[in-house]
Amino acid sequence: MESPTWPESSQSNRIKAIQELTHGQEWTNKLQEALWCPENFESDPTSIDGVLVQILEMFEKTISIVGTSSSINNATFDQLLTSDLHSSASLGKPKSENINETPNSVIPVKIKKRCVKRRKSSWTSTKVTSDLIDDGHAWRKYGQKEILNANHQRSYYRCTYKSDQGCLATKQVQMIEDKPPKYRITYFGNHTCNNLQRAPPIILDSPDPRDESIILNFETKELIKKKHLHPNFPSIKQELKDGFPSLSSLGGNQSSSCNNDPPWGSFTHVPQVPTESVSLMSSWLDHEEMVSPRAYSGLDRGDIIS
DNA sequence: CGCATTTGACCAGC
DNA sequence: GCTGGTCAAATGCG
Incomplete structure (x- = not known):
């Protein structure tokens, strides 16, 4: 993304913003260290709170x-x-739709069904979790495939509101381990749909419910100690098929939110004793074009695409 | 009946 | 040509 043109009057603000983001990057690195090397913080667990x-x-x-x-x-x-x-979105339009704009061309559906455009570089976030819990968004499964060198099929989900509001957010769920069950969930794109409800917090891989954990609330800036899963989480239906659970409940017909926050909604759950790799803030902070004050401020951007 | 899931086919990128 | 991502008809479910 090209950097916006900043008038001289705002140049100082820009510098300040960059300074703050630089500081934030340093603190995020510390947080990452705390997640990956918790032993370094055992002597002073409260320092993690300080970093947050x-x-x-x-x-x-x-x-x-x-x-x-x-x-x-x-x-x-x-x-x-x-x-x-x-x-x-325009690239992803089926070829037939574009062709239909040309009056003289009539293509049989079976011959040229569509033009599948793959995403090249979009906002992504990956996490590994042992719990298939609701991430607060409404997902609809649209595909499942055997993946080479993978023991399990990969499931593809898109935002339920794609047709309604053109939301292009998608995610992939790949089981990477059987025992204990472990899933790699990759989010693509940001939610652009407008749903008034807030997303419940995401729980990042806390295999042991007894683990004491921290919920990072981006709206209230409160650090919430928790002992159990968020009460708002629905129970996950364990419909196992070929060892892979149906994620229908995860996708959420429940009162799920589809706002414009990052996939983890307005909360981020940070296990104090992570047992699995987590790629979270660093992954989306790397995508500077997606770092947006409004994305964090909880402002409604639902009218972006209409 | 409406919506979600399943699944085979299509298609782009490598 | 292979692989992975997506589409869309068929099917299931409440």
Whole structure:
């Protein structure tokens, strides 16, 4: 993404924002170290809380800085957020639809069904989890495939509101281990659909429910100690087929939210004693084009695509 | 009847 | 040509 043009009056704000983001990156690295090498923090577990607080403060400062900048109004910001989505949406249109714009061409459905455009580079987030819990979004399964060198099939999900609101968010669920069950969940794209309900927090792989964990609430900036799964989580139907559970309940016909937050909604759950690899903040912080103050501020961007 | 899932086929990228 | 991602008809379910 090309960097926006910043008027001189906003140049200082830009510098401040970059400084805050740089600090945030440092704190995120510390958090990553805490997740991957918890033994380094055993002597002072509260330091993890401190790191989280620092990250939250970074977000708050950056949001306020950018928010006061007159160089980017809402329309520009929305355009920056969705430009790639719009382009990919147009690219992803079935070939037949484009052809239909040409009056003289009539293609039999069976001959040329569609034009499948693969995503090239979009916002992604990957996590490994042993719990197939609801991530707060409504997903519809649209495919399942055997993957080479994988013991289990991979399931493909897209946002339920894709047809309604053009939301292009998708995710893939791949079982990578049987015992204990372990799944790699990869999210693609940001939710652009508009759903008023908030997403419940995502629980990142906490195989042992007795584990004491922290919920990071991006809205209230509260650190919530928890002992159990979030009460809002529905129980997961364990419909096993070929050793792979149906994720229908995970996808959520329940009161799921489909707002424009990152897939983990407004909460991020950080196990204090991670037992599995987690690629979370670092993965989406790497995609600078997706780092958006409004994405964190919980503002509704549902009217971006209509 | 409407919506979600299943599954074979199609298609792009490598 | 192979592989993975997506489509869409068929099917199932509430």
